[in-house]
Amino acid sequence: xxxxxQAVAFAALHDACLTIIVASENVSLxxxxxxxxxxxxxxxxxxxxxxxxxxxxxxVKDSPVDVDVHxxxxxPAVLPRAARGESRYADIVLIPGAERWRDDALRRHISETxxxxxxxxxxxxxxxxxxxxxxxxLGWNASLESFRATRTLLTLAEPGASTDVLVVDQIENxxxxxxxxxxxIARHLARHGLRVEVHAIPSCKRGAAYTxxxxxxxHGADALVVGxxxxxxxxxxxxxxxxxxxxxxxxxxxxxxx
Numbered sequence: 001x002x003x004x005x006q007a008v009a010f011a012a013l014h015d016a017c018l019t020i021i022v023a024s025e026n027v028s029l030x031x032x033x034x035x036x037x038x039x040x041x042x043x044x045x046x047x048x049x050x051x052x053x054x055x056x057x058x059x060v061k062d063s064p065v066d067v068d069v070h071x072x073x074x075x076p077a078v079l080p081r082a083a084r085g086e087s088r089y090a091d092i093v094l095i096p097g098a099e100r101w102r103d104d105a106l107r108r109h110i111s112e113t114x115x116x117x118x119x120x121x122x123x124x125x126x127x128x129x130x131x132x133x134x135x136x137x138l139g140w141n142a143s144l145e146s147f148r149a150t151r152t153l154l155t156l157a158e159p160g161a162s163t164d165v166l167v168v169d170q171i172e173n174x175x176x177x178x179x180x181x182x183x184x185i186a187r188h189l190a191r192h193g194l195r196v197e198v199h200a201i202p203s204c205k206r207g208a209a210y211t212x213x214x215x216x217x218x219h220g221a222d223a224l225v226v227g228x229x230x231x232x233x234x235x236x237x238x239x240x241x242x243x244x245x246x247x248x249x250x251x252x253x254x255x256x257x258x
Contacts, residue, residue: 006124083114
């Protein structure tokens, strides 16, 4: 429920309409072999789903913005695809952080599936209080995903916002006579009226996800904006990757763009 409050507050900041999807697992398929057991399990699942919907609707009944609450009751394997379909009709998807989901595997699966719709995802830590984005950090590595993240940052940032361009572990390959990593995108952001600084920071083998989130927390930025899945999901799964680490744990609000 605190995540519902965060979503309402964020929507109110932007005078936006909010759709809340209450995803309930349909466990009745586990009892499909026994007709009576299936019917009983389905009845219980539907009743629990109705209770969840009613609780959320009660929570938002006095919201200052228009809130539409509806539910998805389906097999856990189908829920990510259903959530993906819902996300196509949103400007941004808000997802509670890792510590607030009962089923962490389902949370990760839904997050990764929705990310591939192209809709930006804002992952909300438990202690986050929504506020106008006057100070943002951009994770930058000159990839196509980074460029897409930059465009999203421009839509989220308040006029004249401070922006930290974070270049992690790239400066070591810099050669004299080349443009300093991050300088071109910093110039682009400055042309849009933002106040920009470029920070070349080493990960010190702690990983880019941890390094960028730590920077944001220490410097008081409102959120980290970063491109997701510069490699295929299969390769990220094998090798590990920044996107999976950011989905897995949040110190700060993280906006993922793919």
